[in-house]
Amino acid sequence: MSKSTSAKVKETAQEEVQRVRQIAEEGARSGAYLYPLRGIYYFATHKDLYKPLFSRLAPTLTLGAGITTFMFLFTYLPQLAVLVFTSGPLAALTTALLVLSESSTLTMVLSKTLLIEDTLIDTFDGTLVGKGQTDLVAKDRQVKSGAAGDAIGRLGKLMTKPFPK
Template sequence: MADRVKETAKQEAEKLRQTSVEALRSGSYVYPIRGIAYFISHRSLWKPLLAKLAPTLTLGLGITTFMFAFTYLPQVAMLFFTSGPIAAITTVLLVLSESSTLTMVLSKALLIEDALIDTFDGTLVARGEAPLVERQRQVKSSSAGDSIARLGKLVSKPFAKFTPSGIIRYFMYLPLNFIPIVGTAVFVMLQGKRTGPGAHSRYFQLKNMDTTAREKFVEERTGSYTAFGVASVLLEMVPIAGIFFAFTNTCAAALWAADMEQAQTKADGTSPELRDQAKKAS
């Protein structure tokens, strides 16, 4: 039995090592930074964020107040055994991180779902991938205005409605933060591995991927999605600014999707428009 446990642990460690190497080599962790730059330089993409800014900040303030009122003292007591006198400071940072994460989970589920879809689709349109977006929503001609103004009615929505699973999973991983440095790193890695593929849920829908195709696509790029997810999670954990980074990360995911499409175009030797017309004709 002991040998079996050791072998399993060895296999998991090797799998984690391979994923980490693939993540570093992929370079996908750069996309969240590119997303910030692209978002800032394209004012039209600000519209969905500005429309949802006030209610999201109000939600964030309420969650942060609640977390400090009811969770600060219990957590500082537990962290005292691992962090000693600096527990008071580290707990403040932990509660701010928790509050930011909970704000992101709830706001994405209840407040900004449509705004994130518009940001993703608008970025694709700005990158010349309107034919891809047209598979799931109306896209007006360029004379209609900027990339957001060109977005028409949605055919369907890709993001799952609110379920408690995300929050439950988050609190299951939360005790890892009580382990200095290593625990926090593992926590972020696990969160990133889960959220990375979720950033492309809209892309998978636009590509008409079923569950099997989506799982295969993600499995072949596990390291890339983990690297993207970790970078995104770290940004969204920043207190107050997390809502801004939620939109820039969505922009980043769309930029990555556009690069994938353009790489496929070069490999196929055909334009997106011709590929789309061929699929409709078949």
């Protein structure tokens, strides 16, 4: 490599380091990394948002247990037979981890598709209603009038789906 090429590479690397440093400083100053913690705190301190979660908790847990049981009954032994050749004595452990991973993926896809989507919409809309953004929510769903009652209780029927499939 010639001196001019190495100088260009060094200059480019220094510029990239400066750019990364600037982005990291902006991110640290913005406080955006605190939003997940603030969201957990908000959810924990607003009991009316629990209703959609608890209404879907038992069906989701039942679905997960059923899928995991099914996967162990019907896929563990065939996968173990294959993994014995690649993993040797650790095949039983790696097969169990593989089946758990597959079960987790199936549970996530099915529960999100069949159970949780409406719950997420209700929680989000309930949060907006609780923050006084009733007009925004009323564009896509019926909102019952009156200040009495919890935010989730004021939510009516969805007129349009926010996440088209």
